[in-house]
Amino acid sequence: MRPFRPEAPCPLDGVRVLDLSRLVAGNMLSLQLADFGAEVIKIEDPRKGDPLRDWRTDNISVHWKVYARNKKSVTLNLRAPDGLDLLRKLVATAQVFVENFRPGTLEEMGTGPAALLAINPKLIVVRVSGWGQDGPYRLKPGFGSLVEGMSGFAAKNGFADRPPVLPPLALADMIAGLYGSNAVLIALREIEHNGGKGQVIDLPLLDPIFSILGPEAALYQLTKKIEPRVGSRSNNTAPRNVYETSDGRFIAISASIQSMAERLYRAIGRADMIDDPRFATNTDRVKNIDEADRPVAEFIRARTLAENLSVFEAAEVTAAPVYDIDQFIADPHVQARQIVTELPDAQMGSVPMHAVVPRLSGTPGEIRTPAPALGEHNDAILGGLGLSAEALADLRQRKVI
Secondary structure, three states: OOOOOOOOOOOOOOOOOOOOOOOOOHHHHHHHHOOOOOEEEEEEEOOOOHHHHHHHEOOOOHHHHHHHOOOOEEOOOOHHHHHHHHHHHHOOOOOOOEEOOOOOHHHOOOOOHHHHHOOOOEEEEEEEEEOOOOOOOOOOOOHHHHHHHOOHHHOOOOOOOOOOOOOOOHHHHHHHHHHHHHHHHHHHHHHHHHHOEEEEEEEEOHHHHOOOOOOOOHHHHHHHHHOOOOOEOOOOOEEEEEOOOOOOOOOEEOOOOOOOOHHHHHHHHHHHHHHHOOOHHHHHHOOHHHHHHHHHHHHHHOOOOHHHHHHHHHHOOOEEEOOOOHHHHHHHHHHHHHOOHHHHHHOOOEEEEEEEOOOHHHHHHHOOOOOOOOOOHHHHHHHHOOOHHHHHHHHHOOOOO
C-alpha cells in the first residue's frame, strides 16, 4: 500500500474546475484533470450529494472512492438565491465549469453560458448531455444505456441468434469523459497560448461512442449490408476469437495480420492451411470463417490454459488469457507496472484502484488526496471567497450549504 501524496507537483496545478455534473461522464472528465493536478471542486446538493455516492456495494461507495479521488466537495443549494450567488462568485475564480443538466436547465437557473461568460470571459463551459445541446432529441432522457443502444454499439455485440448486448459498465459515459478532458485541454491552450476567450464545449454521450465503432457509415454506404453479430469473432479479421481450454478457462487470440495467421497455423500443426486458397489471405479467411476457426478451437480445447500459453508464447503468437479481476490483479506484469495501486481507506482499510493514466515521463500525474466527504471543503473554499465562520454557520442553518 502506498500513501496519498498531497505535496506532489502536477502539470495542471493552478487550474480550477467547478464540476456540477452527476454520475459518470462528468466525473470521468474531471478525474482526468484532477489526476494531473487541477483543483476539481465538486458542487453537490447539500442533502444528498452526487448520486454516484449511492452506487454502493456492501454499503460502501467504491465508485465514489475511485472516481472522486483528487477532488474537493462543496455543497450548494442551487434552488436558493444565496446558493446561486455563491456559485457565481466561484465561477469568477475558475477556469472550467462542467455540468450535465438537461439542456436548457442552466439557462432557466440564470446561469447559462452567456451569463457565466459575462462573469468570467475566459471560462470553459462543458455541457454534458445524452444527445447534445441541439437537435430533435436534445430534451430526451440521455442515460448511457440508451445511447449505447441507439449508437449501434449494442447491435454489434453478442451473437446473431440472440439479442443485442449492452456493455456491463457505463461505457458511453466513460468515453465521453475522456473526449471531454481532451477538449478542455484544447480550450485551455487556446486561452493560454493564443490569448483566446472562453468557449462552450457541447459534449453528448452519443457522438463519442459512435466515433469508436469503426467506419460503420462508410461501410454501409459501400456495401448496403448490415453485418450480423459474430460474438467474439471479427467481421474484419480471422482467426480472432475467444477459445475454451480443456480446464474450463479461456484464451483470446487475434491473428489480425497475415504473418500472425501463418504463425498461428504453424503453431497448431496446420501449416497446410497457409497455402489453402480458402485461407491464403485475410479476406479468404473471413469468407470461410468457420473453417478457418475450427482447427484453432480444436487445438486449444484439447489442452489446458497453461499448455496453450506455453505453445503460443514459444511460437510468438498473439494470445492472452481471459482474466477475471482476481487473476488480473495477481498477474506479475500488472503488479510490476503497478497498474493497480492500493491506497489507505478509513472504511476498507485500503482501496485498490487504477493508477494515473497515462504515464508522462516529465510531467506525471499523482493521486494526492482521497475522495471527499460531502461538503468537506465548504469552509476552505467558501471561506476563500471572504465568508466568515459566522456567515458559513448561517448558510448551514438555512440549508444553503
